[in-house]
Amino acid sequence: MPALPIHTHLPALRAALKEQPIVILQAPPGAGKSTVVPLELLHEPWLRGQKIVMLEPRRLAARAVAARMAAQLGEALGQTVGYRVRFESQVSPQTRLEVLTEGILTRWLQRDPGLEGIGLVIFDEFHERSLESDLALALVRQVQALLREDLRLLLMSATLEAKGLSAALGEAPVLQAEGRQYPVELHYLPKDPEGPLPGTVAAGISRALSEARGDVLAFLPGVGEIARTQAILAERHPEVLIRPLYGDLPLEAQQAALLPDPQRRKVVLATSIAETSLTIEGIGVVVDSGFARASRFDPGSGLPRLETVRVTRDAADQRAGRAGRLGPGVAYRLWSEPTQRGLLAQRPPEILEADLTPLLLTLAAWGIREVNELSWITPPPPGAIRQAQALLQTLGALEGGGLSPRGEQMLEWPTHPRIAHLLLESRSLGLQALAADVAALLEERDPLPRAAGADLDLRVQALRQWRAGQRGEAGGLKRLERLAQEWRRRLGTDVDNRAPDPYATGLLLAQAYPDRVAQLREGSRTRYRLSGGRGVRLSEEDPLAGSGWLVAAHLDAGNEEGRVFLAAPVHPEELKPLAQTVEAVGWDAKAGALIARQELRLGQVLLESQPLQHLSEARRVAILLEVVRSEGLELLPWSEALRQWQARVLSLRSWRPQEGWPEVSDAGLLEGLEAWLGPWLGGISRREGFQRLDLGPILTGLLSWEQQRRLDELAPTHLEVPSGSRIRLTYSPEGSPPVLAVKLQELFGLADTPRVNAGRTPVMLHLLSPAQRPIQITQDLRSFWQNTYPEVRKELRGRYNKHPWPEDPWSAEPTRKTHRRGR
C-alpha cells in the first residue's frame, strides 16, 4: 500500500479511539482517509470483533470507496468489505466493513436501536453537513449515551471547522492530517464585475485559455448561464471543444464532458455538480463565476425556492482544488479580494434550509416529542418543524403527538413520506401500477425536456412506451424503470403499459400533495391558487394551461407567484374524500349578515358550499352576541327615552349604592350581554334585524317590579312645576343632579328647588328666558329669587315685554303664556 499522509496519524487515531467516544479527523481531500482509515481500524482490540460502518453522502461514493477497499484486500466486493445503498447491496455474513449511504443508517436504527454487532460508525465527508448525517449523528449519539457506551464515532471532515465541531461534541479530540494536493495559484479580479454573468465568465475563460495550460473547468450557477456562455465561446474560440455538464444532462453527454479529448483543448461549463460529485480528468485551470444555485425550503408555503447565491469559501476552495489534482494548477476567481474576505466560510448546514418532513417522521418513530431531546450540532428551526408537523398531520402520520399506524406504515417505504402515502393509498384506489410509475417519476430527474411542459402524464407515457419496447437510452428512462420496478414489487402489482388516465395520475398526486391542489383563477389560463394558500403559475405555452384543477408535484415558491414544473389534472369530485367538511359559521361584517354554510374545503380551496341545515340556536346567538360585542351597543335601537332610562337607573345606583340597582352602563350591559339580550336574538340574521328589537321591555326586564316602581318614584321622568306644566328631567349616567330646564315665569311662587330621590337630590335648574335662552343655572331657587332675579328682571323686561316680570316673584301667578293671552 503506498504511503499516504494519513498513515503518520494512524497511531494517534488508534489511541484516541481507544479512549474517546467521539473523535474528529480533519484531513483535506487527497489525504486518503476514506479508504485507508476504515481498513486500518478493522482489527482494533476495542472493536471486540464488531463491525465498522462508514456513512457516505452519495451512492456513487459508497460503491466506489467500498470497491477500492475490497480491491486493496484483494477480495471481491461483499466479502470483508461491502456496501448498501437503497435497493442495492453487496454484503455477506463475512462482511466486517459496510459502507452505507447516510439514510440507510437511520432506517437501520428503527429496527435495531442498539446497533448490535457494530463497534464503530464513521461519518465520511461530515463537513458537508447533510440533513441525513446531522440526523444520523444525533440519533447515534443518543444510542451511545443510553445503550452503547462502547460504541465509537469517528467524524471525518475536510474543512477547518473542526474546532467548532469539537466544542459542539463535548470537546472531542481533533486530529489533523495534511493533504496531498498540488498548489493552485489563485487570481482575483481588481474589482467585482458588472453585467450578465455569461459575458464575465466567457471573458475569464478566454483569459484562462491564453495564460494557462490544460483543460478549463468553469463553474456557473445553472443551465441557463451555461447555455449562454457556451454560445459566446463557440463564436470566440471555434478551435476549442466546449462541453456543458450538469445533473439534468443525459448520461452519455455527462461522460463526454468527463474524458479528455486527444486532439483539442477542452472547456467544461459545469454547475456545482463538478465540485464533489463528478471528477473531470486533465483539468489545469478553473474559472469560477463565484455563484451557485441553492434550494431553500420556505416554511411559510411548504414549497422549495431556488436562489442564486454567492459561493462560500469552502466551496470556492473545493472548486479551485479541481485544478490541482494532477499537478500545480491555476484558478481564476471572477470576484475581487475584498469580496473574497466577505464570503461565508461554509454553506449553512442543510438542516437549516431543508424540508423537515422526513426528519420529523423519523423522530416520531424514535419516540421523540420535542426535537431538543436530542443533541444537535445545529438544532432544526421551529418554523420548518411546525410546517413538517402540519403536513404529517394532514397525511395522517401523526396521532396524539406520536406516530399513527399509518405513520408506521409510511416508514416501511424507503421514500419521502408524501410518496409513501401515495403508494399506500394506491391500493385502495386500485392504481398500484400507475402509482409505481408516478412515484419513480417524482423521485428521479425529469426524463423530458422542459419544453414538453408540466404534464406528468407525458412522462408516464414516455416511461410506458419505452418499457413496451421502443427502448432507447434517452432521458434516464432505464433508471426510472428500475425504480418503478422496485415499487411494483413492493405493491405486488404487474406492469401496466396502457395509455394512462391523466386524471388518475392527478388523483394519485393529490394523495402525496394535498397542499398543492391548484384551482384556476377566474379570467386566467395560467394562474392558479394552491390549497396551501400560495399563488402559482404555469408557463403560457404549457399544454396544461387552462385546466380548471391541477395537482402540482414540483414547483418553486418564487417571489410573488410560484411556478409549476410538474403537475397533472384532477377532477374536483375525486378530491372530496381528501377534503374536510368545515362549517363556515360567522358574521360577514361587510354584508352585515350571518353566514351559515357547510363547506367542503381542501385548505384554502373551496370544493363545495351549501347552506347549513342545522345551525343550533346557541351557536347563532353566540355569533350575534359577538357581533354586538365587537360593533358596540349602538347596533341596538336606542331612543332618547331609553338612554334616559339608563341614566336614571345609573343615577339611583350612584345615589343609593346599598340598594342593588343594576350596572346598566354600556360597559356593564356588554359584560352581561348573554343573560339579558341573548334570549331575544332568535330571528336575527342580518344587521337590520337588531334595529327591529323592542329594546324598551328588554331593558326594563333588568329591573324587578319593585325596582320599576321605585324608579318612577325616585327618579321620575318629569316634574310638575307651579304653572302646571310637566317638564322633562334630564338625568346623566354619572349621577349628577338631573337637569330641569324651565321658563322662569313658570316657577313664580315656588320658593325652593324641586327635588327627586325622595327629597334628597335637588334638581339642577336651567332657568330659561321666554325665548328658551338660559338665564341662570342653579340648584338654589330661593337665593336666585332673592339675589339675582331683580337684576335679570331689569335686563330682560324691555326685551320680553309681552311676558310678566313681577317685582315680587314669590307671590306672582306662574304662567306659561304671555300677558294678554294670560287668563
Added chain:
DNA sequence: CTCTCCCT
C-alpha cells in the same frame, strides 16, 4: 429571463 445538488 429563471430547476442547484443529493438521499431513505
